[in-house]
Amino acid sequence: MSAAGEPRTEATVEQLVSAGADLRVKRARHPGRWLGALLIAVLVAVLVRSVVTNENFQWDVVGEYIFDEGILSGLVTTLWLTVVAMLIGIVLSVILAVMRLSPNPLVSGASGFYLWFFRGTPVLVQLIFWYNLAALFPTISLGIPFGPSFIHGSSNAIITPYVAAILGLGLNEAAYMAEIVRAGILSVDKGQDDAARALGMKRSRAMRRVILPQAMRFIIPPTGNETIGMLKTTSLVSVIALSDLLYSAQAIYSRNYETIPLLIVVSIWYLFLTSLLTIGQRQIEAYFGRGHRGQAKGGRRGRRLPWSTTAGADQGAAR
């Protein structure tokens, strides 16, 4: 069928054929896109101007506090808690996920119970619970059940606010991460396990060398998401008197009443850290995507800005 208004004569076909290889390929025009981009640019300009020139934002105060000692030490606490809680969460979640997939109903049931409990209660409650553990169990001892114990002491001495924070955040995270890891393991083709076992690998080796590395491709994007979530969830530790980034800012504005500028300081830091994490996530994704089409070794095609989200980066954020 010919395009409208295009006369189809022998002559035009002949011309086309003879011009053939000399014709250059140009891109299609997208006038709609240009219009949209222009509209967005104008809106952004208006928004930026109204924020930058607005006296009430007090940018001078923001500048004054952005590298404040209290803020920086809160930042370190936030970072530290995020890293340790995520490490605990990831390690424990792999164990929980493998347990959940065990053919032994007792093992799988135990893991199921853990998930049910920790996903079913608010993390804030768990934090307070760990913090007040001494009220329930005045002494803690670690050792062989009904046998000798190796560590023995009062709960108050062992469960410091720091310990309560990493237990509360880490154990809760493990429950969420376990579901991610389990889904990742299940997404690996069954033939991979067959091949590994046919080569004489034991279950544990097949898991470690064959299944988990492939599951990583599915695990990394939501894990990046979880880490970013954790960065902000750590702000809950203010309830057990730990001064993280947000708590440090609150401490300052409760004295000088510069609430808005200090919350801007906090937001800038969170955005900065989130951007760093997003970039790190890309690197790790590229590594575990090796051997898969479209993700050649050493990185992805084209550069991406931190705010251009990847697939899956925004799912599961709500809870």
Next chain:
Amino acid sequence: MSNPMVIVNEVSKSFGEIVVLQGVSLTLDRGEVMCVIGPSGSGKSTLLRCVNHLEKTDRGVIIVDDHLIGYRREGDALRELRESEVAVQRADIGMVFQRFNLFPHMTALENVVEAPIGVRREGRAAAQERAMDLLERVGLAHRVNSYPTMLSGGEQQRVAIARALAMRPKLMLFDEPTSALDPELVGEVLDVIRDLAADGMTMMIVTHEMAFARDVANRVVFMDHGAIVEQGPPEQLFGAPREERTRTFLLRSQDGAAQGT
């Protein structure tokens, strides 16, 4: 005279209600090549997967190189072996799958050295040298550093064969090794298997390639509905089948082959 490499005796197997194998018996001598043919769903894959205990049997015994596979005799009962004990038995039995099942996150070379290093505890240098030899043998010396997705189906299957050979298996199992391949790639894989046969490797091959079976097999087994209907040398089974069902199947697969190409 040494014992046969494989003895399958009265093996039965069900998946829940579905009976997949019913009293299958066969033997395979050392250096022999057996081709297993039969309609889809007749239990060929399951039989092969029982031989390296990827599937548990419900009844009967499978003996490979004088080892009872998957079980230990305890008086008049069979005690299941632990996973780690079965793994040791599997290390000596190579298997090649219809869908290749190469490890996609490893290069061809890494695929081949993975088990020799991880399972057999061979040194890396020695394992790599041998892997290079094997990849050269299957005609892929120039592809050692490619990831599976960068290889054609025929190349992937040849890597998979090299990967199995790297464990120095006593027995090789092939489950429809060319069924997932484009027609023009079938030949290169069959050539590799022919080469192994000439080398004296003991093999059980499930295949729909009748001409190949006729050419390479010492014995052909025809299965239907989970049982062996007929077995014998290829000349006899293809040339003068005794059973009506065998004749029907062979006729139908000829028609299929004629239509397919």
